Amino acid sequence: MKRAKRMECFRPSIFTRLEEEKQRQQKLGKTMIDFSIGSPDIAPARHIIDALCTEVAKPENYRYAIHDLPQLQTAIAAWYERRYQVSLDGQKEILTLQGSQEALANIALTICDPGDYVLVPDPYYPIFADGPRLAGAKVWFMPMREENDFLIRFDEIPQEIAEKASLMIVSYPNNPTGATADDRFYEELIAFARRYDIAVLHDNAYSELVFDGPLGKSFLSYPGAKDVGVELNSFSKTYGMAGARLGVLVGNAQLIEGYKILKSNMDYGIFLPIQKAGVVALNENQNCVETTRQTYIHRRNLMVRCFQEAGWQIRPNRATMFLWARIPQGYADSEAFALALLKHCGIIVTPGTSFGREGERYVRIALVVEDAQIEEAGRRLKESRLFR
Structure with missing residues (x-):
């Protein structure tokens, strides 16, 4: 079956590899904390x-x-x-x-x-x-x-x-x-x-x-x-x-x-x-907009603090529902680090290379989970000693 040349723009992404590793870890009984998907979890008012x-x-x-x-x-x-x-x-x-x-x-x-x-x-x-x-x-x-x-x-x-x-x-x-x-x-x-x-x-x-x-x-x-x-x-x-x-x-x-x-x-x-x-x-009433903003500010501050206590220094984002975090030295690129984070901590983030060459030393972390999961992710990071 012939495929149009324009489809060469699209290739299987790192998400396929992340999903495969996620399923392997889940079969071993590990629970995943997923910060990769940028889908808002705050429902409409x-x-x-x-x-x-x-x-x-x-x-x-x-x-x-x-x-x-x-x-x-x-x-x-x-x-x-x-x-x-x-x-x-x-x-x-x-x-x-x-x-x-x-x-x-x-x-x-x-x-x-x-x-x-x-x-x-x-x-x-x-x-x-x-x-x-x-x-x-x-x-x-x-x-x-x-x-x-x-x-x-x-x-x-x-x-x-x-x-x-x-x-x-x-x-x-x-x-x-x-x-x-x-x-x-x-x-x-x-x-x-x-x-x-x-x-x-x-x-x-x-x-x-x-x-x-x-x-x-x-x-x-x-x-x-x-x-x-x-x-x-x-x-x-x-x-x-x-x-x-x-x-x-x-x-x-x-x-x-x-x-x-x-x-x-x-x-x-x-x-x-x-x-x-x-x-x-x-x-109608716009209070929901400020409530949403404050929720993301709270999550940002909590995540930066919890991850900092584990040794991962992250620059706070000024806006959006995402943190753009530098990866530690010792990893070839953001894909290698994301796979290691998933395997050792059960934490899923998006490799920066998914967003272009300038993302090679970064990962994207979506602020779309509840406080308890953010705190659990911080605990797992601290125990893993990936940043020590």
Whole structure:
């Protein structure tokens, strides 16, 4: 059976090896503590769940959703105005998605011709590179290094690459590093994009999970941003609606229109009960957002303390639900360390190499387990003496 050449973009990952080792350890009677999966474990607030349940029970909500509900467009525009002081035209500058990953996978199809370059941060969420490759584009990786606070350095991008680039993907607060970006960075980003006529896709899924300093801003908060790009936002991290798959693409009207045309030829809109639950999430009591933020802050502090007591010094993340932790000396790379951690401690983390070359000496730890498991992981680490 013939397989398309584009499938060469995808290869079996380290997760296969981790899963095999996990099953071997479980057969030996060991329990696993899994910090590898970045799936939020904090459910939506009760009023959001109730709204979804009510709407699911209505037969009329099972028709195709050809367009976004006007009330959802209005709620998104009001939330952006209230939260970021950004004005959006509901008809031209807002489009809902089956989760923000939908646009990350497909938007390059609307912007890039085969052979165009897409600028992608490294380390990176895998779909940042996979989507452009499926569109036939070439990927140029922009290193994010700890000594630069994991900020992209635009002066390191060769001019000949910038001139061939049609799209740049940027994401702060950042997965996997947990880094945030300041005003100067965004001003430089917009100037760079304008200079080389590059469209910007800013993934802002974690703007409500900023722990240190002021709350996260929108890319669109900065002058000129709408002229060069669009932003993704997500109901998954902010409101716990990960499985419901509801995201939003906002910003430049021309880019939005192009994606609307593509989407209309690929799929229908979002299931109506999910759209209506999204309206309730945006319009009603927002205390759940702060509760979620404080939960992750507590888990971060607990994990950093417990792991430090075991000898693993981890730099606290400024934002997101992830710690980006350096591995100890003596291991060839993050995959070797992750497998050793699983085998000796029953602790599963994601090797940094899953996120690109710059992740070779790091692992990602997701803050998606309860306190008792974090404390147990710390105890196992201390007993293992891997860090002594």
